[in-house]
Structure formats: structure tokens, C-alpha cells
Amino acid sequence: METYQLTVNGQKMEATADPTTPLLWVLREHLKLTGTKYGCGIGACGACTVHLGGEAVRSCGVSVAQVEGRPIVTIEAMAQDPVGRRVQEAWVAHDVVQCGYCQSGQIMTAVAFLKLTPHPSDANIEQSMGANICRCGTYVRIRQAIQAAAQQLK
């Protein structure tokens, strides 16, 4: 076990864990930030997506030892992010969620994507969101919500 100094959602946090522990489980079990979800553990579903140094990253695939010193942002901080807030509002306005379990990851992916691509085409959306699984099948509404958020961010 080692103790790591992490910067999560702008706050300094400390976690004592085995160096191989994925960031996902440090966020969920050590820091009690359970908005980040476990879906597959192999980076295939996107439910655990967080922002690491501003990029959308699957937190199941990076260990706590790899992220020390880099800013980590989770779904819990999206309401304080101007793009994040817009995306969340668009999600609510379009009644996107069903079970909702994958939606933290969908929103985190969408926010990082919209920051890079403020005027996305359908193809851009499919390319960026195309590796996140929603078993409830909310994809049509995710597309609509992203387009709406992009409109409002103009």
C-alpha cells in the first residue's frame, strides 16, 4: 500500500492503496465518488469515463500510481463546468436517461468531445460517442442532447 496525493475536482485528496489499483476503484471506494461507474473493467464500455488532464479517459484502465499530480475531474464536478452544466441540462431536457447507469460516462465523454468539437456533425458524434455502451439504447436521445447542448454553447 502506498499513499497518493490526488487532485480531484479541484480538491487535494489522499488515498492509500495498492499501486495497481485502478483510478476507478480509488474514486469509488476510497474517495466515495460513486458517480463514476464500473461497467466492464477493460475499457470497452465507457461507464467509468473521467477527465484526466482535460482528456476523457477510462478510469478502469489507469492505475492510481499513474495519475498522481494530474488533475482528475469526475461527473460530480460537471455542474461547476460551463460545458458540463449545459450538457447535463440538455440531458435532462431531452429526457435521455433510462436506467442511467452509463450516463455519467456518456456525459463525461460528451463534455470532453464538445470542448474539442463545438460544432459537431452526426458523424463526429458517432465517432466520439461510439465506444460507450448504453444497454437501454438511449443513443438517439444522446445525439439529440449533444446537438442541443452544442447549439446553446454557440
Added chain:
Amino acid sequence: MTVETKSRAKHPLSRRTFLSATATAAGGLMVALYLDLPLSAQAPGAGEGVKYPPAAFVEIRPDGKIVIQVNRLEFGQGVATALPLLLADEMDADWSQVVAELAPAADIYRDPMRGIQMVGGSGSIRTSFQQYRELGARTRAMLVEAAAQQWKVAPAQCRTEASVVHGPGGQSAKYAELASEAAHLPVPVAVQLKKPSEFRLVGKAAPRLDSRPKCDGSMRFGLDLDLPGMKVALVARPPVFGGKVKSFDDKSARSVEGVRDVFEIPLVKGGSAVAVVGDGFWPAKQGRDKLQVEWDLSGLERADSARLWTKYRELARTPGNVAAAVGNEKAMDAIPATRRLVAEYEFPYLPHAPMEPLNTTVRFDGDRAEVWAGSQFQTVDQAAVAQVLGLKPTEVTFHTEMTGGGFGRRAVTDSHVQREAAEIAKRMRGIPVKLIWTREDDVQGGYYRPMHAHRAEIGIGANGMPMAWRHVIVGQSLLAGTPFAGGIKNGVDDTVTEGVADTQYAIPNLHVWAHHPTVNVPVLWWRSVGNTHTAFVMETLIDELATRAKMDPIAYRRKLLSPDAKKVRAALDLMEAKSAAWRSKLPKGHAVGIAAHESFGTGVACAAEVSIEKGQPKIHRVTVAADLGIAVNPLSVESQFQGGIVFGLSQLVPGGAITLKDGQVEQSNFDSYVPPYMGEAPLAVDVHIVPSAEKPTGVGEPPVPVIAPAVVNALAKLTGKRYRSLPLNSL
């Protein structure tokens, strides 16, 4: 407006007292019966005759908040918005003040028609429509009575709106001000319900109550549960279903820092496994990875997909037990070979793979226990935990957790997940332990939609319509070996033959047979159950017959539909009208496919616009129409249909199958079992609801069956090929 799971909230004392006092009033069922008796042998459910008392379902708080207990699991289907909507409408409640809570396991919360607390068969609205409306009307009547007594006027002189009672002399009182007085009044037996034209909320699009917490990370799902001193358990299960632990070496596993205990537990159906308990997921996972287990797999059937196909194909060519016999069995003999069509179909095992992996938390305190689970069968799972721990079901507090999908996977009659969790808790007495199934455990863990073979022989009349239809279906029974086995009639499980044996089409000579082989692979209902494969077979064959007859596929279906298939007909008409514009001007390289199917009382028709990109179907647009009675929340219906369409596409996506080799599942996670991603989903799905004042019918499952045949019917136009084996690994 929010939905809360109640696991961490205290029950108001009044309701707690009430629940224990009326624990057997609702259904009067002995929970233990469910473990070993067929459902048909048990006492019927309470039915619509029982007068549910509002106190167990509605709480009006001093601040005006109205907390409504939802007697179902919410796992995406929207029931925790729709049931409160029904109650609030009849109650004339201020909708903006409504909060939904998922009710714990208790007799009063059993499905009024089915006798157990459950979600399944697209029945939550169907079977609680009357119940929740009456609850709302009763609550309103009691509030009005309280106001009328205060004002010394007749209740009939009062009216209600948005949580306020208005009196004849301009008096008014908020529900919150009347609540404690009203609670002491007798519960009225007969109440007047609104006419559909009087609904204020029902029938209008209501955004989900649980959207916001699901968008900001604050919604707590079962897997997010965090209790003081809680441990996490993972289980190493045998590589072949039914295997047992011969011996295990836990030395390295125990050397992992944070691993607290390693021990053997029994599994359902005679197997056993090794549980690893750790301080968190990662230590438990590392411990499990380091565990050395020698398995006893002797005497076990090693299911193998290739060998099963050989057997299933042979069986499909022999008649089995009779599932339907209409008209003359010899009618085929009179039809020349040139007018016969023989088609053989193959469908693989399919996992449900809900996004929230299976999990259950149990704390065993010796004389009682507490459970937190996302369960579609609370009554059954509560009884199972009680049995493992040697308790009575009433000694097991069972919290219904907000849940990340299920699609049937959390409606398991043997409660195997809860039993595992209880076995672990039994050893870890006093410590809450959260059992987590990893995604690998889920994909490899069985309880799949069974594999099926179909063989249909159709004799076509001179008019191009089917004259004789002989159809054999091969697939494991879903009901055999469960408390529902009484549903098997004459050796036929109609959850396997539904959609063919009771086809919506008027076929003068129809003979359907079923074989239900026993295979060492646990199987389970998968969203829309038998219709997943039967609708595919019927709707692709009907399409092929229409093509042979050189008829429009919609017109052909309309001609062949039986006169009483009114709902499918209405859906077909609406779909035709709503899709006419785009169907008439398809871009080059695009084709449209049609399918229509009734299931769970709901008629559905769909048109899909498809092209081929990179060797795979690209679905540009889907128009779907449904006749489902009153759409309680049309917004939720739209979402369920859009999502159900994507779920149905799971049948087509390359890699969307579970296969077994020598007893072992060949897939392990989303890299090898592939569900639809955004790219496989339609770009747009427009949903249209047939206007209706009839009672609501199913919503969650009916959209699933139509999409795969519609897409494949479009592909057939593009490639000239027929697709009879799923998934579509190549076109």
C-alpha cells in the same frame, strides 16, 4: 421532483407499524411456498378486489412533499415516474412536489394480479393501473372529507386541484394541512375514478422524476452502496455449470493486502465455489486472481454450441409436442413442391448484460438480516435469503435498490445471486458484505436467452397466401425446473412458442411442435422472451412470402392478419401513414424493411430504412407505431420504444452471441460479446402511439421483437439473400 431509493432513509414510524400490521392482508401468501410449489398451485394474488390502504403508499409531508411508494423495481423502464403519475392524477396532487421511493419487500407491495412483488412481462402498469388510481382517489377522498368536516360542508361541494382542497364558500386548505386529520378517517371502499378526459397528468409527456440525479452522479445504485465496515466479495465459480470445488489453495490469495477471508460456498443446483472477501473490489479481485482452485467437473454435461446445433437441427426435422393444431395436418400434401418454402433458422444464446453488474449486499445479524438488491422478484429473493440464513422472510429486511438495467436478468426464480450473497454473509456475521459479479462473471455466468432452432415448411396457395404451415421449434424451456413449471402444458412451454403457436395471422392449416431439450446451461427470459426469435422467424417468412407473391409487404400483412388482430392492424395503419413520405423517396442503395408483431397485449409495426456500409447494416431511420391502450406517460413510451429497438438489434450485431465449447463459455466481456454501440443504432427513431381509451398494455418488451426482422427484410432487398442465422457476422 426526485426518485429516492429508501435503503438509507428511515421509514416513518407510522408506515413501518402499518406494514407489520398488514403484512398478510394483501395477498395472504406464504412466501416459502414459492420455493418449491408451482405458481398455479398457490393462492391467487389479491386481485383488483382488494382495497389497498393509502397509508402504505402515500405520505404527505408538512412541507407539501408527497412521497409515493413504488411497488416495483425501477431499472430504466420509467415505472417510478408512471405509477406516481397515476396516483397523483387521481389525487389531484401538485406533481412538482411528488417524490417516488422504491418500496422494500413487503406483502402490501406485491403485484396485485400476480401475487408476488415483481417486475416482468411488461406488466407493471397493466397490473397496477387500477391499484394506483384507486389509491390516489382514496387519498383524495380522505383529504376532502377532512376539509369538509372542518368547514361543515358536504364533501361533494368541495373540489381539488394541485394539492389544495377548495370549499364552496371560498375556503381552501393545502393537503399538507389536512394530512394528519385525514389519516384518522376511515378508508373509503368505493371511490369514483376519473374518466380519461378528466386526466390532468396521465396521457401527457412527463419528464422522468429521476433524470437529474442520474446526470450529476448523485443517484445511488445498488453497486454504490457504502455501509460502515462493509466488505466486498468476489466469487470464483466453476468453469463448467454445476462444477464443484475439489480443493483450493488460498495462500497467495490471502497474502494480498486487504483480503480478509477466503472460503467455499455452495451454489444453486449442487455446485460450489470459492468466495474471496476483501476491504474493497480491488483486493478481492487480486485475491481471486491469485486463487488456485482444482475443480471437480466429473459427470457434468459439457454443453457445446457446435454439437448442440447438430442435435437441434436434427430435432427440428422431427415433430415434437403439439403446440398448435389448426385445420388439416395433411393440407401440405395437396400443395406441389414448387409452391412450398422450407426455412431453417438458428439463434444463439444471448446474455442480458445490464450495465450495472449483478450485485447484492447482505448483513446477517444472527436473528435477522438486511439485504440491498436490485431485484425483479423481491418476494422470491427475500425468501431465498431467509432460507439460506435459517430465518423467516419477515426477519429479512429487503431494500429495493435503484438499478442499472436488467432486461429479465434480475428476475431469477432460483435467486442464485442473493443466495451467494447470503452464504457469504452467513460466514461474515455482523459485517455487511457486497457481492459483486464482475462483467466477466456476468457474461460467462449463464442465465442466457436460450439458443433456438426453427424449421418451417410453408405451402403457398394459388393466391400467394400461406395455406399450410408446419413449424417446429427447438429450445430449452424457461419454466422447467422453476416454480412456474406448472405453466408447461402437454410438454410445451409457451414462453418458447409464443408468437408462432398463437400467431396473429390467419393461416388455415397451422401445426406447431416444440422440443425442449435439457442442456447444462442455465437459461432465462430476455426482454420480450420467446418473441425475440419467434417474431424474427414469422416476420422474415411473411416478408419472403409477400415478395414471392409480388405484393407490398404492408398490404400482404394486412390481408393475412386475422380479424381479431386489431391492435397490430391499427399499428400497421399508423406506421404506414407516418412513414409514407420517406418510404416513397429512398436514396439509392437504401431499402426499407417492414415488421409487425403483437406481444404483451401491444400491437407494434415498424419500418426501417437500411443501407450497407462496410459490410454491415446502417440503419438510417425507424418509424414505429404501437397500439398499447392508454399511454400513461407518452414520453416514457417513446423512450422505451427507442431503447427497445436498440435492444432488439443486439440480435444482429456481429459478435452478439454466447457460444460454448466443451462446456465453457467462449466470451468473457464486451470485447468478445458485443452489444450495439451508437454506430449500430438507428440515427433516428420516431414513435407513434395509436390513440386509445383502452386499459394500458405492455410497453417495455413489445418494441424489441420487430426491429431485427425489419432490418433483415431491408437487407434482403439490398442483397437478394435471406438471413436465417443470427447474429449477422457477415452479410
